[in-house]
Amino acid sequence: VWIQGEAADLGITATADEVSQLLQQTIEQNFRDRAEFERFRRESHFSQEEIRTRIRLQIFSNKLQQEVLGQVANVSDAQISEYYEEAKSTQFVQPATRDVRLVLNKDQAEVEQAKQRLEVDSSNASWEKVASEFSTEPSSKNNGGLRPSLTEGLLEQPLDREVFGAPQGQVEGPVRTPLGYYVFEVVKVTPERTLPLNRTTRAQIRSQLTQQTQQNAFSAFVDDFGSKWRARTFCAP
DSSP: OHHHHHHHHTTOOOOHHHHHHHHHHHHHHHOSSHHHHHHHHHHTTOOHHHHHHHHHHHHHHHHHHHHHHHTSOOOOHHHHHHHHHHHTTTTTEEOOEEEEEEEEESOHHHHHHHHHHHHHOOSHHHHHHHHHHHOOOTTTGGGTTEEEEEETTSSOTTHHHHHTTSOBTOEEEEEEETTEEEEEEEEEEEOOEEOOSSHHHHHHHHHHHHHHHHHHHHHHHHHHHHHHHHHTOOOOO
16 A cells, blocks of 8 residues: 555556566566466465556556666766775775796605706796696696786695795795695786776776665665655554
């Protein structure tokens, strides 16, 4: 009754064609065929008119929501810039990453042998041969031992600490971990950076602020809607 009353106050209607169209769409989405829907309707003790009333209420609800959201002002460029300045030190920072080549093996002697060969030649071709021969790590064994774009905290300790404390271009190890022994080389270091306010970040912020504004507007509408219709409702004894 409240929903129908609010729709009437706002001049929102649901035509017979709209009801029939949404009913057919609902049947197609939830039942194999019309016969299954009719069986459900009879077993649930819904009359045809009760079903159409429920569909009509759904149309009213959809249109009410569209009415509320249609009144929400667009997010301005100034709001986007303000949000970016407040959030750029946390939300728009890309952490430092390191590309690392490594060999893992439970046998320390195997890792020591791999390290000796890499200390003589740590070229990409050498890493591919050594990783293929000695490493037991499936994710990098056939890729020259390469683990790209690692951020601090992704590797097990103490390997993580060693990798992010090591200089670039130097073969290090062996490092003992619960998984076995590692020898590694940091091949690339990408420092932390703050993403600029460009087309991509603007679109991201605009979407986020729009969603937040719409949620706030709809929450306010629901609160007002409840107060308004509760005041108009008089219950029988």
